[in-house]
Amino acid sequence: MDSGETVRITHVGGPTALIEVGGWRLLTDPTFDPAGRRYFFGWGTSSRKLTGPAIAPGELGQIDAVLLSHDHHDDNLDAAGRALLPSAGTVVTTAAGARRLDGQVGATRGLEPWATTRLEGDGRLPIEITATPCRHGPPLSRPIVGDVVGFALRWAGQRDGALWITGDTVLCDGVLEVPRRIDVGTALVHLGGVRFPISGPLRYTLSAEEAVELCQLADPRTIVPIHYEGWKHFREGRAEAEAAFAHAPQLAPRVKWLPIGSPVELAV
Template identity: 40%
Template sequence: MNKISDQLSVQVFGGPTALIDYGGLRLLTDPTFDEPGYYGRPDGRPGLTKTAPASIAPADLGRVDAVLLSHDEHPDNLDHSGRKLLADIPLTLTTPSGAGRLGGTAKGLATWETIELTRPDGGAVTVTAAPALHGPEGAEKVSGDVTGFVLTGQGLPRVYVSGDNASLDAVRQVADRFGPIDTAVLFAGAPRLKPVFDGALLVLDSALAAEATRILGARTVVPVHMDSWEHFTEGRDDVVAAFTAAGLADRLRLG
């Protein structure tokens, strides 16, 4: 567990899945708990292969107050076990289109829309939907809508969860509204699928994650989404190397 302060800790379980304890609330990102295997697509587009299991089972998570789901359409962000888990969680925050597909307790947030969650001590956490782009410019038509999140609250650090975002312009928008960020949970891994967007990045690579850290003025960075899937082309060592080259290695908190 990365205990960053008395009000913030982050546990990383593999892929994009992490449990953020924030002001007493327990917030789970993109739940993926299936065993390794191949996920085909009925439309004939390239499937995805999971190469390693999560480091925890859903039954061992304990209480989860809400899910922060960047998007629901790809199994490396929401798999079968993750979908099943959503039924037992009071709230899932995601894109408006995703909430429409998921139903149940899912609530869609448009970019910059906010919702307040009640903390155990009676205070509030504000969750703001942040812009994200899952691939190069114009990717939405193929990859679908994606969202990030910013967490704020009185006496709490500012936390940015990027979701599956490949755009530094989106990061700059977050920095303009909320910077400097205290802790950034950055989805990285440089995922690529050669037939999709000619192999362009679908999410940040390690060097772009380091640049995003600089843009945000982030004091602490917890990288996720950099292991457990075959189409992730960079991993932990690449992240460390990129942050070291950028003079930012002291900001990394690796799970």
């Protein structure tokens, strides 16, 4: 595999993906609990996990770094995922999350939006990681939902731009700023259109239509939907996303649905 031009991604389920590139093995938002349990997110919100991971933590092999969009919601970091963190080389997350995880994991790097860190290692391709803005709910919800970031990964040899993991977000000024500041080649887009009964029509992650609007602006070569299945609080799944992208003929051929549990190589 030419690590400068291709990347291998394994969608484990939910927001969890294994990204292999340039000698690195990176894991996003570790969620490995079995299905069935109900989780409480605070302020009267909760959800039940409907699907377990396609790969068990012990089957992953060594993880060099975890890209953790946020640590305080169990659909992005559950108990089994949290147990994995100490064995990972580095955890890159929000500044607030790094403070909460301090002393629980080996090396933690906390990033505010637009801050950058760098992964370097002998014989490996250096990777620059930029934290990108998210808003995980309606306006003024940050004190309730907490801090969340996405991640833009850049390395030498990328043909079309950064690998961008949006993180859990709605369409807001911060996330719309990303395509204006970063050339995006591949986008891992968190979907789901999350809503909760207690807050009615208010949305906490991208709807399919919002994802289309964001991708029209970012213009990525490849669009990889994730975090759209496996939880009861998701209001939109693959069918809704496929329908929305079908109405954007310039984007529809770029959407790549990864088979859950199987590695796929993508040109980046």
